Amino acid sequence: MLEITTTHLKERLAAGEQLVLLDVRQPEEYAAGHIPGSVLIPLGELPGRLAEIEQHRAAEIIVICRSGNRSGQACMFLEMQGFAHPTNMRGGMLAW
Numbered sequence: 001m002l003e004i005t006t007t008h009l010k011e012r013l014a015a016g017e018q019l020v021l022l023d024v025r026q027p028e029e030y031a032a033g034h035i036p037g038s039v040l041i042p043l044g045e046l047p048g049r050l051a052e053i054e055q056h057r058a059a060e061i062i063v064i065c066r067s068g069n070r071s072g073q074a075c076m077f078l079e080m081q082g083f084a085h086p087t088n089m090r091g092g093m094l095a096w
Contacts, residue, residue, distance in 0.1 A: 001075050002087040004062060006095045020056045023064045024074045025093070033093065035064060043070045046077060053083075060085040067092040 012019060013035075021038035023030055030040045041049050043065070053061065061078065063086055065071040071088045078086035089095075 001072060001079070002060075002085060003090045004087050005090050009062060009089060020053070020059050020061045021064060022053060022061050022074070024070050025065050029066060029093075035096065038064060043074055046074055050081060057082065058084045060087055062087050062089055064089045065092045067094050 009019075019037075021035055023034055023038040023040045024043040024046065025034075025040070026042055027040065030038075034040070039052070041052060061083060063071040063074045063078070065074070068088060068091050071092060075086040075088045
């Protein structure tokens with residue numbers, strides 16, 4: 001599974017890179033704080049909402065959760081669905 005550190009992600013965002021950011025936490029967690037521009041699809045809803053990210057199938061998708069566990073599960077699921085580059089944000093929002 002691909003991973004990115006929060007430091008590297010911050011650098012890429014600061015450089016103006018346009019990234020696909022997928023937050024798989026619950027709505028209340030997202031509301032309490034999230035990375036601007038991220039799309040919220042809770043992990044449990046991901047299988048039924050793949051169409052929302054289908055256009056990014058070949059792109060790198062940075063997957064975010066609270067600590068890195070749910071995002072890791074989401075990355076494995078996306079890989080099994082044929083997404084090319086799901087990337088887990090190591091440490092999640094706790095490290096952000």
